[in-house]
Amino acid sequence: MRINERRSLWRRVKPYVAVFDPPLLLLLVLLLTTSLITLFSASLGIEGKIEDQLRNIAMCVLVMWITSNISPQNLMRIAVPAYTVTVLLLVAVALFGTIKLGARRWLHIGFIDIQPSELAKIAVPLMLAWYFQNQQGHLRWHSYLVGALLLMVPVGLVMRQPDLGTSLLVVAAGFAVIYLAGLPWRAMLALVVAGACFMPVAWSMMHDYQRERVMTLIDPTADPLGKGFHIIQSTIAIGSGGIMGKGWTKGTQTHLEFIPERTTDFIFSVYSEEFGLAGNLFLLLLYLLLIGRGMMIAANAPNFFTRLLAGAMTMIFFTYAFVNMGMVSGILPVVGVPLPFMSYGGTALLTLGIVSGILMSVQRHRKLVQT
Template structure:
């Protein structure tokens, strides 16, 4: 197996200072908003700092590993992730849904692994294949994407399944898959919609129906979206001020420190605050795209591009969810919402991007 040229340069840390700096600013601002969203809970903020520190450690490790490592281990990482998803169905824990594995010392969500493992596996499959992909390779990649996505759907975890599928599909898109196959796949999805709908849990169906008409059940399923819209709207241009938001303080806003933290930010910092945060996100996306654009290796470009897209989908789904443009699916605001699993996944992804970029001149 070709492992590629060995990089002997005396560089211990392979960081892009611009991208790293933007990520640190984003995480710092996130802690500021989290402190307010949690009603001044220093314990919650310190726990988030520990989680971000763990994620940063993963970023450091991921940035040191060469592309040959990821190509070689992609099948094993993917297979291990699928095995863990099966274990979740058998032994998983959680409130209302089996999404976590509890092994005593730690409790983790295996589906997070697949957000990187799926695009990693698809990119590994395609990197030595003729591009654009043949129908045979397209079908193989569809299976690689569909198996873990299906296992996550039945947990049930619709939000994570969308992110996992999006990462794999993006690799196919970057590989130049023919549009007629994409349209054929979309047509198949539409045709399967009645079957998918029948398999959804009642709360998932209610989320979709509530998204279409939240006022139909304002004190029940529509409560989250309605209160989120109120928080977003009352912020105005400049907001009420830090720690002055009423929706989270009076406990009208659900999950203010996780899924709906953007609504807290909007109420306290207003349109200008949200605009500033979005500008920071755009800067991160643009810098990451610049790094990916300078990679010469097919595998690196496919994997790096899909990981950038993963970050974008996180942002798109959460912002759409909070503003009522998308159904509530439980996707956190990237590197701002409270939680360790999504932060670890995204920071690892950025570590991979920086590591691949730092070795771009040594790739074939």
């Protein structure tokens, strides 16, 4: 009788505990383990980084577990309120936001500062997936126009702060939903042409520091000890790793403190110097498998809403990794985008935990959602 009671209790608890997708969870464990190994080396001489990151990882897992337990039907119900609140908070930031390091990105509420642009990474694709789900069956050209407007309102508010890195992530996730909803190729071609024509206007609208980053990308040696210093030292570190790397904790660029922000945005430089091309191929494989698993979940999703949402969440993984690796390698301008599950920091990990939890929710509830 006692054995049966224990089994019965487990069966009641199991749906709320065993919520993680095993392949996705395994990839996240491997990435986070690699992160801690690299962060240990990058933070030598800096106390408390590993302990803080362990707490961040614990919060990430908790948020991921909570999100995994939210069904896609409930995600649909909160889509409109989440989007509305996010836009209102972004407007509040524009009007009353706290300025830090020359940017107005934070809103002081009570005893904490929040960054509403982080909410936009989730709320915008959630809203777009809800909108196209309701439009399914009678999509017209104006449906995509409305979708573009829903995307550009929060993106414009984020760019005004200014925060180019976050706006790129929101655009990527939002455009993924619009594309997966069936955006015609002709419309995509028109967007590319329009974007090319808009470049001179966009250049004139950019802030001085943004234009300087683009010019630094073109020729970092023009100011090697100033604005080009970060890119030059980062590429030296990546190249000096060679095939097998210099060895764990033996990176000279890292420990002589030539690499800026070596625990956050430029942690890939630390990893490349110490583990070389072989380590980079291993890390790229993990990201490819992570993105592939996300796309598989999206392909097997039971309805239009979950397919769009899972595809957008997967695009967030891709954009994080592509932009960060591109920026530290000198092929993209430097923007504040961390390397997913590798860089030190709590805010990005919480966002990525929600993204992972949504993918796990779609996978977990796929048999429970009516097609």
